[in-house]
Amino acid sequence: MFQAVTKTLSVASTTYVCRGILLGIRHYCKKTPTKLRVSQALSGADLGANVKVQGWVRSVRPQKANVFLHVNDGSSLQPLQVVAGAELNDPLLTFGSAVEVTGSLKKSPHKKQPVELEADQITVIGECNPVDFPFKIKERHGLEYIRQFPHLRCRTNAFSSLLRIRSEATTAVHSYFRENDFVQIHTPIITSNDCEGAGELFQVEPSGPEIVEDEYFFSVPAFLTVSGQLHLEVISGAFSRVYTFGPTFRAENSQSRRHLAEFYMVEAEISFTESIEDLTKVMEDMFKSATEHVLAHCVEDVDLFHKHVTPGHRVSMLKCFILSTLRITYTEAVDILNRSSEKFTFPTDWGCDLKTEHEKYLVKHCGNAPVFVTDYPYDLKPFYARDNQDHPERTAAAVDLLVPGVGELCGGSLREERLDLLSARLEEYLDLRRFGSVPHGGFGLGFERYLQCILGVDNIKDVIPFPRFSHSCLL
Numbered sequence: 001m002f003q004a005v006t007k008t009l010s011v012a013s014t015t016y017v018c019r020g021i022l023l024g025i026r027h028y029c030k031k032t033p034t035k036l037r038v039s040q041a042l043s044g045a046d047l048g049a050n051v052k053v054q055g056w057v058r059s060v061r062p063q064k065a066n067v068f069l070h071v072n073d074g075s076s077l078q079p080l081q082v083v084a085g086a087e088l089n090d091p092l093l094t095f096g097s098a099v100e101v102t103g104s105l106k107k108s109p110h111k112k113q114p115v116e117l118e119a120d121q122i123t124v125i126g127e128c129n130p131v132d133f134p135f136k137i138k139e140r141h142g143l144e145y146i147r148q149f150p151h152l153r154c155r156t157n158a159f160s161s162l163l164r165i166r167s168e169a170t171t172a173v174h175s176y177f178r179e180n181d182f183v184q185i186h187t188p189i190i191t192s193n194d195c196e197g198a199g200e201l202f203q204v205e206p207s208g209p210e211i212v213e214d215e216y217f218f219s220v221p222a223f224l225t226v227s228g229q230l231h232l233e234v235i236s237g238a239f240s241r242v243y244t245f246g247p248t249f250r251a252e253n254s255q256s257r258r259h260l261a262e263f264y265m266v267e268a269e270i271s272f273t274e275s276i277e278d279l280t281k282v283m284e285d286m287f288k289s290a291t292e293h294v295l296a297h298c299v300e301d302v303d304l305f306h307k308h309v310t311p312g313h314r315v316s317m318l319k320c321f322i323l324s325t326l327r328i329t330y331t332e333a334v335d336i337l338n339r340s341s342e343k344f345t346f347p348t349d350w351g352c353d354l355k356t357e358h359e360k361y362l363v364k365h366c367g368n369a370p371v372f373v374t375d376y377p378y379d380l381k382p383f384y385a386r387d388n389q390d391h392p393e394r395t396a397a398a399v400d401l402l403v404p405g406v407g408e409l410c411g412g413s414l415r416e417e418r419l420d421l422l423s424a425r426l427e428e429y430l431d432l433r434r435f436g437s438v439p440h441g442g443f444g445l446g447f448e449r450y451l452q453c454i455l456g457v458d459n460i461k462d463v464i465p466f467p468r469f470s471h472s473c474l475l
């Protein structure tokens with residue numbers, strides 16, 4: 001069609017048409033700049049290109065002839081510097097406003113900021129009144145302050161770093177399991193069992209007028225899961241390595257800095273595991289591998305935390321990561337506590353539960369590094385933990401990982417696979433042991449506590465996007 005038309009034109013007019021087309025293409029190219037994320041723009045791969053960047057203004061510095069902006073879109077800690085002629089300045093260009101900038105990417109003379117965007121158009125997409133905005137340009141706001149604004153704290157450097165690290169740590173956990181031949185199982189959120197038997201359950205029932213009184217929706221009482229362990233144990237009867245990583249719920253009426261009503265738990269179950277050391281080794285490897293991954297992939301974000309948000313944390317975090325983790329038995333732990341000159345509030349006799357003050361002391365005693373405590377008194381552990389059948393003290397093949405600043409991060413046990421021993425303890429668990437039962441073990445790791453641990457964050461509410469705890473369900 002195009003050829004047929006041009007054939008009828010004179011040479012001059014053909015040239016004219018071609019030039020027109022070329023100009024049209026150029027015009028079209030200019031009109032459709034490549035859309036880039038801030039991280040892509042900063043990588044320097046598109047120097048000289050006509051690009052469009054969308055994000056939120058992190059700073060505005062008007063000068064005589066120019067206005068300088070920092071724009072970020074959550075893809076990197078570093079914002080993109082935008083340089084525009086003073087004529088593009090606009091009173092609506094304020095800290096927190098959402099903008100779209102088009103222009104060309106240039107090499108910048110500043111070492112810290114190697115790429116900048118020379119703007120030829122800036123559009124304010126969403127206004128932000130800086131007087132009402134809770135964060136101010138040059139102020140460093142503490143985690144406690146920004147926690148009051150759950151809908152806006154992702155705009156701060158600290159929390160946006162946290163979210164990127166959290167995402168990368170999630171990938172790291174999945175990578176570890178994938179590389180080690182585990183199969184991921186989606187265990188249910190709604191369940192009729194209370195795995196731990198600890199009674200910290202949220203009951204699930206529909207709301208609304210259709211509810212028939214005295215009738216359960218599922219015909220039996222149903223709850224939000226407190227642990228995926230029992231479902232993993234079912235699957236581990238056919239798959240020797242399984243894991244799950246999802247939301248977990250505990251109705252603990254606690255406002256502590258280590259508890260949430262909704263948190264993420266990493267749980268694994270490994271068949272043909274015969275010693276607590278084999279299980280401990282998997283916990284240790286996962287912990288190290290995930291931390292190594294986070295350190296390698298989130299250099300700037302982790303640095304921000306260790307330098308500004310939780311200064312001084314780096315050393316102990318690196319220790320957690322580099323050293324192989326100490327192992328002590330519960331009996332040794334109690335000996336350490338009893339030999340110390342520390343005055344504890346709670347008793348430290350053999351058989352007593354280890355309280356936060358004890359865990360803190362043990363971690364300090366072990367050089368402010370993580371420590372695995374194994375072989376707890378049988379009566380302290382849930383019904384499924386394997387009886388070590390030792391004397392005179394009876395212990396269970398269970399292990400907890402204690403870490404600086406957080407206390408218990410991870411807990412696991414060999415599961416009692418011997419039907420006769422278990423039958424004395426719990427009727428319902430028995431069918432899992434009737435058909436091809438094998439020695440196995442598993443563990444659960446509180447993902448938020450892990451983040452607290454590697455970043456040195458004191459309060460668990462600061463490492464989850466939307467914290468839920470008693471009397472608080474904001475947003």
Ligand SMILES: NC(=O)C[C@H](N)C(=O)O
Nearest residue numbers: 227229267412442443444
């Ligand atoms: N999967 C596990 O071993 C975790 C353990 N059931 C807990 O909830 O702490």
